[in-house]
Amino acid sequence: MPTDYNEAGERYQYTAVGKGAGEATYRVLRPTALQFYEELEKAVRDRIRSNDAISLPAFACLQRFQSFLYYSRLFADNTSALYRLTPPPGSLVGAGLDEACVVFESLLFHGRAALDRLSFFVAAQVHRQNVDKFSKLANVLANFSDKDPRASRTRGFISDSLPYLEGIVLDTEDSSLRSALVHRRSIGEITTTAFTVHSLKDGKVLRFDHELQRRPLVHSAQRLNQAITYAVLNTLGTYINLGSGIAIDQCRPAWDNLTVCFTEYVDPGKAGPRFSVVKMLPDGFRIHTEHLRPEVLGFARKPVAEAAET
Numbered sequence: 001m002p003t004d005y006n007e008a009g010e011r012y013q014y015t016a017v018g019k020g021a022g023e024a025t026y027r028v029l030r031p032t033a034l035q036f037y038e039e040l041e042k043a044v045r046d047r048i049r050s051n052d053a054i055s056l057p058a059f060a061c062l063q064r065f066q067s068f069l070y071y072s073r074l075f076a077d078n079t080s081a082l083y084r085l086t087p088p089p090g091s092l093v094g095a096g097l098d099e100a101c102v103v104f105e106s107l108l109f110h111g112r113a114a115l116d117r118l119s120f121f122v123a124a125q126v127h128r129q130n131v132d133k134f135s136k137l138a139n140v141l142a143n144f145s146d147k148d149p150r151a152s153r154t155r156g157f158i159s160d161s162l163p164y165l166e167g168i169v170l171d172t173e174d175s176s177l178r179s180a181l182v183h184r185r186s187i188g189e190i191t192t193t194a195f196t197v198h199s200l201k202d203g204k205v206l207r208f209d210h211e212l213q214r215r216p217l218v219h220s221a222q223r224l225n226q227a228i229t230y231a232v233l234n235t236l237g238t239y240i241n242l243g244s245g246i247a248i249d250q251c252r253p254a255w256d257n258l259t260v261c262f263t264e265y266v267d268p269g270k271a272g273p274r275f276s277v278v279k280m281l282p283d284g285f286r287i288h289t290e291h292l293r294p295e296v297l298g299f300a301r302k303p304v305a306e307a308a309e310t
Contacts, residue, residue, distance in 0.1 A: 026073035027073060032250040033233065037233060040240065042059050044236070054125060054239065058121060058239065060121070061121050064113055064114045065171075071103055072111050072114070072221070075100060075104060075107055079150065079218055082095055082195060083182070083207065083258050084304050086303045087199045088194055092196055092197060094280075094285065095195045096308050100195075104221060108169055108177060111169050111228050115231065116134055118236070119133055121239075122137060125142055129140075134231075138155055138158045150238050156239055157234045161227040164224065165224065168224050177243055188282070192213065192263065193211045194277065194279065194280045198276075202300075203302070205301060207259040208275070208277050211261065216264075218257045218259050219223045228249040229251040230246070230248045231244065272294050272296075274292070275289070275290065
C-alpha cells in the first residue's frame with residue numbers, strides 16, 4: 001500500500017466525515033433558528049465557491065458562533081444533572097455548581113468573542129472601520145445607515161439584543177459579569193446564593209437559581225444564548241442578503257430554565273412564605289432565609305424524573 005499521497009499514478013479512496021442536522025449547532029437551536037442557521041451556512045458556502053469577498057469572514061463568524069453553542073450545550077448538560085436533585089419532602093438541598101460555573105465562565109468569554117468577531121466583520125471587513133468591539137458597533141453603523149440599508153437594519157438587531165446582554169457580557173454603569181470574572185473576581189467571590197432545591201409537600205420541587213452579583217446564572221445563560229443567536233444570525237443574514245430574518249423569541253435555546261431567582265421574590269412586607277437558600281463559604285456554607293412573595297410558588301414543578309420531557 002503506497003504511503004506517499006503525492007505519488008504519481010496512484011489512486012486513493014477517501015471519506016468525508018460531516019455533521020448531521022443540528023449536530024453542528026450542538027442541539028442548542030430550536031427548529032426555526034436551526035433552519036435559518038442551515039440556510040445561512042449554505043448561502044455562505046455557496047458564496048465561498050464563487051470567491052465572494054466577504055464569504056470567508058462571514059464563515060469565520062459562524063465558526064465563532066459554533067464555539068459559543070458548544071459551551072451552551074455543556075452548560076445545559078450540567079444543569080440538567082442538577083435538575084434531578086430531589087430532596088425528601090419538606091427539606092432542601094444545595095449545590096455549589098462548580099462545573100456549571102466554570103462552563104458559564106467559558107460561555108461568557110465565547111459569547112463576547114462571537115459578538116466581537118461579528119463586529120470586526122461588519123465594521124472592519126465590510127465598512128472598513130477599525131473597530132472590533134460589539135459595544136462600539138452601533139456608533140460605526142450610524143455613519144452608514146442613511147446610505148446602506150444593511151447598516152440600518154443591523155442597528156435594529158443591536159438595539160433589540162442590548163437588554164439581554166448588558167450586565168452579562170457588556171458593561172453598563174456597573175461592571176458586567178464577564179468583566180468582573182476576567183479582570184477582578186472569581187466565581188466564589190461574586191456568588192450571592194447557591195443553587196438550592198426545596199421539596200414541597202405537594203410533591204413538587206422549587207429550584208432557586210445560583211446567583212452571581214444577584215444575577216441568576218441559568219436565566220442569564222438563557223438570555224445570553226437568545227441574544228447572541230439573534231444578533232449573529234440576523235446580522236450575517238443581512239450582509240449575505242439571505243432575506244428575512246428571525247424574531248428574538250425564536251432564538252431561545254432548546255434547553256429550558258427550570259429555576260427561579262430567589263432575590264427577585266423577596267417580600268419586603270415579610271408576609272409571604274419563608275424559604276431558604278444556601279450560601280457557600282470558603283470553609284463550608286450557611287443558610288439564608290427570607291419571606292418571598294407568594295407568586296414564587298408558581299415556579300414549582302414536578303421532579304424531573306416524573307415530569308414529561310422538556
